[in-house]
Amino acid sequence: METLRQPLLQISGLQKSFAAPAGGRHRIVSVAEFSLTAGLQLALAGESGSGKTTFLHLIAGILQPDAGTIHFNGEPVSTFSESQRDRFRARNLGYIFQTFNLLPGYTCLENVLLGMSFGPGVDRGRAQQLLERVGLGDRLQHRPQQLSTGQQQRVAVARALANRPKLVLADEPTGNLDRKNSRAALALIREACREDGAALLLVSHDAELLGQFDQVSDFSQINQTVHLEEIA
């Protein structure tokens, strides 16, 4: 039944390269075809340096591809102007980073509110509800540095869901956590995405984490630049 649905994310011919320090360019991403159905949870397995983060940045519109198209809900995101991509990201995506990227000067509640500020608008009640859902209802006014690493990750999860995203991108979300916290964090991310109806695209090299997903794809099969390809 899943395959009959309209893909949420449709990528074709995607390419991205960067200038190499020694001259020339390195192609980091070369994805011929990739799609993700709405509400689906997919893990991409890949080694460090395989271009996973760049791939997620391209989907998020943080980076602009050299070639290829990205369609999100039928809209050609890859042709958007920068401000359109900012708007797209603020309204449709949640992003969980390996290092959480919480703002240290903001409280937990303010960090979550920030996740809504540039998109649908601030909803203080929802922000509190999200923090309660991730077990931090009594830490609303704490700053990130007053929390444990696991708690910080939970704030990051709440922030990623704050704008009711259609897709959550998670880049090694448990990379900084111990095994116990790692399992708990992943369970929380998956459950929260499921409850909110958001698709989840997670990249990791952690075999145990990947083992918890029903659908896992090998990123090296998707990204055809297995080794950094030097372009003349």
Add this chain to the structure above:
Amino acid sequence: MTIFSIVLRSLRQHALSCAVTSASVALAGGLLLTVWVVKTQSQAAFTGINGGFDAVLGARGSQLQLVLNAVFHLEASPGNVVWQDFLDLQNNPDVELAVPLAVGDNFHGWRIVGTTPDLFQKSEYAPGKKFELRPGGNWFDPARRSAVVGSFVAEKMKLKVGDRFHPFHGLIYDEQRQHAETYVVVGMLKPSNTPADRVIWIPLEGVQRMSGHHAGADTEISAVLVKLKAGSALAGFQLENYYNKQGNHLTFAWPIGRVIAELFDKVGWFDRVLTLVAWLVAFVATGSILASIYNSINERRRELAILRALGARRTTVFSVIVLEAATISAIGVALGFGVYAVLISVVTEIIRSQTGVVLEPFASNPVMFWEPAAFIVLGACAGIIPACKAYRTDVANNLGPYS
């Protein structure tokens, strides 16, 4: 969360540098306000003060010196006027009132001026305002060694009715030059906020006949305050022509306001230098806003990248930085009014003690509206360069490690 709340959190994070830069803006703002208000108010106050008179007649010399001596009780007298000249002027049909003044003595540095009761009883130092005595006092008796003390002198010297004192010769206090005569304080003026507050008034004959004054002093005076009759529009021109062009031993300073305005023209360069210094301080303060925010951008790249990753546009990040600079400036401007209050209180007191002129530092003045606006605009402009740096922040490279 609005842009402004993001700005406030950023300021909270960088509270120390924000406080230091705001303080420098406050200093500049307070300085500029003080210079401007003192300039405009003192010019208005000094040119507006004429003691209720139109002109001053005195010995041949500088009109400015004459006015400063007779009206503001500053400077030395340019010379003496013989009594007959006073009588001639008093009998002029265009003159409503002529009041003789004689100076040359002091009491611990406070000027003693001899005059006639006409000064207090017939003239108004400002429209509808006559000099008044504090309860329990009397005007001096021209036939006795009695004195009426200006309010400021009374306050500083703690003089009261019934006190006795010896005048000292000259306008500068020298304890070796005490006169033998003893004067009794018979009255104290209520504050008039005019230079009269800084004077001890005694009968004209008292100064003229004081022991130790030169022979002939009893038929001479220092100056004459002149009030022309209302409606005699040409009288001032005619008397100025008579004394200054046709005569050769007297000076007729008319109108008093014009003479003082010339003084401000002469010292205008000083105002301009002070204003320039204040603006330079303002630009330095603005530069400190620029430097502090610009330097902080490096350590805030990640924070800016996170904001961008959450959907903030480049223009939003740009606006946050410009607004942050403007807010630092606005805080400085607000604190600047406190600096102004302190500075102006000190300057007002100095001017009052030196001239008797009282400024109104908290009266509405256009500078109080345009200065805050100008400083906030300057602050916002100072934010543009760091904002451009923030605008160019590379999101992907500043978000953290690539997995």
